[in-house]
Amino acid sequence: MATSELSSPRAAADRRPGRPPAFRSGGPRRVARIAGRLGAGVSWLVVVLGAAAIVLPFLWMLGVGFRTSGDLYADPARLWPDQWTLHGVRAVLDQLPFTRLIVNTFVFAGGTTILLLLFDSMTAFALARLRFRGQNALFVLILATLMVPFQVTLVPVFLTIYHFGWLNSYQGLIIPRATSALGIFLLRQFFRQLPRELDEAARIDGANDFTVYWRIILPNAKPILATLFIIQFAALWNDFLWPLVISSQTQMQTLPAALTLFSSQSGVDHSALMAGAAISLTPLAIAFLLLQRYFVQGVATTGIK
Amino acid sequence: MTSLNPSSGAPRRRPRRRFNSAYLFVAPSVVLIAVFIAEPILQSAWMSLHDWTIGSADNPFTGLANYRSLWQDSRFWNALRVTAIYTAAVTVGQVGLGLAIASRLRRTTWYSSLLRTAYFFPFVASLVVVGIVWKFLLDPQVGLIDAWLGDLGVSNPPQWLQSTSLALPTVIVVGIWKNVGFTMIVLLAGMQQVPADLYEAAMLDGAGPWRRFTAVTLPALRPALLFTTLIATITGLQLFDLVFAMTGGGPVFSTESVVMYLYQKGFVEFQMGYASAIAWVLFIIILAVSAVQLRVARNRDGD
Numbered sequence: 284m285a286t287s288e289l290s291s292p293r294a295a296a297d298r299r300p301g302r303p304p305a306f307r308s309g310g311p312r313r314v315a316r317i318a319g320r321l322g323a324g325v326s327w328l329v330v331v332l333g334a335a336a337i338v339l340p341f342l343w344m345l346g347v348g349f350r351t352s353g354d355l356y357a358d359p360a361r362l363w364p365d366q367w368t369l370h371g372v373r374a375v376l377d378q379l380p381f382t383r384l385i386v387n388t389f390v391f392a393g394g395t396t397i398l399l400l401l402f403d404s405m406t407a408f409a410l411a412r413l414r415f416r417g418q419n420a421l422f423v424l425i426l427a428t429l430m431v432p433f434q435v436t437l438v439p440v441f442l443t444i445y446h447f448g449w450l451n452s453y454q455g456l457i458i459p460r461a462t463s464a465l466g467i468f469l470l471r472q473f474f475r476q477l478p479r480e481l482d483e484a485a486r487i488d489g490a491n492d493f494t495v496y497w498r499i500i501l502p503n504a505k506p507i508l509a510t511l512f513i514i515q516f517a518a519l520w521n522d523f524l525w526p527l528v529i530s531s532q533t534q535m536q537t538l539p540a541a542l543t544l545f546s547s548q549s550g551v552d553h554s555a556l557m558a559g560a561a562i563s564l565t566p567l568a569i570a571f572l573l574l575q576r577y578f579v580q581g582v583a584t585t586g587i588k
Numbered sequence: 589m590t591s592l593n594p595s596s597g598a599p600r601r602r603p604r605r606r607f608n609s610a611y612l613f614v615a616p617s618v619v620l621i622a623v624f625i626a627e628p629i630l631q632s633a634w635m636s637l638h639d640w641t642i643g644s645a646d647n648p649f650t651g652l653a654n655y656r657s658l659w660q661d662s663r664f665w666n667a668l669r670v671t672a673i674y675t676a677a678v679t680v681g682q683v684g685l686g687l688a689i690a691s692r693l694r695r696t697t698w699y700s701s702l703l704r705t706a707y708f709f710p711f712v713a714s715l716v717v718v719g720i721v722w723k724f725l726l727d728p729q730v731g732l733i734d735a736w737l738g739d740l741g742v743s744n745p746p747q748w749l750q751s752t753s754l755a756l757p758t759v760i761v762v763g764i765w766k767n768v769g770f771t772m773i774v775l776l777a778g779m780q781q782v783p784a785d786l787y788e789a790a791m792l793d794g795a796g797p798w799r800r801f802t803a804v805t806l807p808a809l810r811p812a813l814l815f816t817t818l819i820a821t822i823t824g825l826q827l828f829d830l831v832f833a834m835t836g837g838g839p840v841f842s843t844e845s846v847v848m849y850l851y852q853k854g855f856v857e858f859q860m861g862y863a864s865a866i867a868w869v870l871f872i873i874i875l876a877v878s879a880v881q882l883r884v885a886r887n888r889d890g891d
Contacts, residue, residue: 337765402617524847564712572705
C-alpha cells in the first residue's frame with residue numbers, strides 16, 4: 284500500500300507523453316492475442332463450472348428433502364424429484380423434536396450473541412475510553428487468551444458446567460460463551476477511532492460514563508455492531524462441538540448436533556434428513572441473500588468463520 | 589452510579605475518592621473470562637499432568653506420563669499425520685483457488701456478482717450440514733455422484749468415504765469446496781484497495797495481464813494472503829466437524845484428526861487428563877506453525 288504514493292506521480296508523468304498503444308498488429312502478436320482470448324474463455328468456463336459445483340449439492344439436498352426415499356433409491360441419478368412431496372418435512376418433525384431443536388438453536392445463537400455484544404462492548408468501552416487500574420494488564424490478558432484454541436479450555440469448562448449442574452441447560456450453553464476476546468478487541472479498536480470530542484461534549488452537558496456509553500458510543504458503533512451480530516449469530520447457529528458436549532439430551536440439542544447424530548443412525552430416512560438440513564440452513568441463507576454486504580464486511584474484518 | 593459511591597456512606601479516610609465505574613463496565617467480561625477461559629487454561633495444563641478419569645476414585649498426579657504415552661501412541665501419530673495432510677492440502681487449495689477465482693471475478697458486473705454469491709454461499713452453511721450432504725451425495729446407493737458416473741459408463745464407481753485411501757482426499761476436497769469462497773471474499777476486499785492508477789501505470793509500461801498480476805496485484809495482496817493463510821492453517825489444524833459428520837474418523841482411522849481423537853478420549857472414554865495433554869500438544873503446534881508463517885511473511889517483506 285505504501286508504494287501508491289511513490290508511483291502515482293510517475294503514473295501521471297507517464298500518461299502525458301502518451302506512449303502509442305497502436306503498434307499491435309504484427310503476426311506473432313495476433314497469435315498471442317487469440318491465445319489470450321482463448322485462455323480467458325477457458326478460465327471463465329472453469330469459474331462458471333466451479334460455481335455450478337458449489338451450488339449443485341444444495342440443489343440436490345433440496346431435491347432429496349422433497350421426494351420420498353423410495354423415489355430416491357429408484358433413480359438416484361435424478362437431481363430433481365419427479366413428484367414433490369412434503370414427506371421429508373413431515374418425517375423429520377416426526378422422528379426428531381424438530382420445533383424444539385429450532386427453538387433451542389435460536390435461543391442459543393440469539394441469546395449468546397446479544398449478551399456477548401453487550402458485555403464485549405462494555406469492556407471495550409472501558410478499555411478504549413475510561414481509565415482504571417489494571418487496564419493494560421487486562422488488555423494484555425485478553426489478547427493472550429485470543430491465541431489459545433477453544434479445545435484447550437473445553438475439558439475443564441465441561442467439568443465446571445457439570446459441577447454447576449448446567450449440562451443440558453440454556454445457561455450452560457449460553458453463559459460460558461457470552462464474552463469473546465476477539466469481540467472485545469475489535470470493538471475496542473473501533474471505539475478508539477471515534478472522535479473524543481463526542482464524549483467531551485456530552486460530559487460537559489453532565490453525562491456520566493453510562494450515558495456516554497449508551498447514548499454516544501453505542502449509537503455511533505451501529506455498523507460494526509450489526510456486522511458482529513450477523514457474523515457471531517451465524518457462527519453460533521452453526522456451532523457443533525460446544526453444543527454437542529454440553530447437551531446430551533435430544534430435547535436440549537441444537538440443530539447441527541441433532542442432525543449429525545440423526546444422520547449417523549443406520550437406515551436413516553434420507554428425505555427426512557435432507558429436509559432437516561434444508562430447514563436448518565434456511566434462516567442463514569435468507570439473511571445471507573438479503574444482507575450479503577454485512578457478511579462480506581464481517582468476513583473481511585474479523586475472519587470469524 | 590452515585591448510589592454506588594462509597595464516600596456517600598460514613599466519611600472514611602479519603603472522602604473525595606470516587607468509585608471508578610469502569611470496573612462495572614468490565615465486570616461481566618472479566619468474570620466470564622476468568623471462570624470460563626483463563627482458569628480453564630491453567631486447569632487444563634494441570635489436568636494434563638494427572639491420570640484424570642471421570643468416575644474413578646482418585647486422579648493421581650503422574651507428571652509428564654500423559655505426554656510420554658502420547659509420544660508412543662500410534663493412533664495419536666496417525667491423527668497428527670491426517671491433520672497435517674488435511675491442513676496443508678486445504679490451505680494450499682483454498683488460498684490458491686481463492687486467489688484464482690478472485691482475480692477472475694475482480695471486476696464488478698452482474699454476472700461476476702452472481703458468481704461471487706454462489707462461491708460465498710457455503711460460508712453460511714454449517715460444516716456438519718455440508719458434511720452430511722456430501723456424505724450422502726457420495727453414497728454408492730443413493731448418491732448423485734456415483735449414479736452419474738454409472739450413467740457415464742463407469743462400471744465400478746469409487747466407494748469414496750468407505751475407502752481408506754480415498755476418504756481423506758475426499759474430505760479435503762469438501763473442505764476446500766466449503767472454504768474457497770471465504771478466501772475469495774477476503775482477497776477481493778484486498779484487491780479493491782489497490783489504487784487503479786497502479787494498473788494504469790503498469791499498462792502504460794507495457795505490462796500484460798500476467799505481469800500486472802504478479803507485479804501489482806500480488807504485492808498489494810500480501811497482508812490479505814497472510815491473513816487467509818493463517819486462518820486456513822489454524823482452522824485446518826482444528827479439523828473436527830467435517831470429519832465427524834462425514835466419516836466419524838473412519839474407515840480404520842484413515843480420517844481421524846487430532847481434535848477427533850481428543851473428543852474420543854475426553855468425551856467418550858472420559859480420560860480427561862489424556863485429552864488435556866492432546867489439547868496442549870495441539871496448542872503448541874498451532875502456535876509454532878503460526879509463528880513460522882508470520883516469520884516467513886516478515887522476511888519476505890524485508891526484501
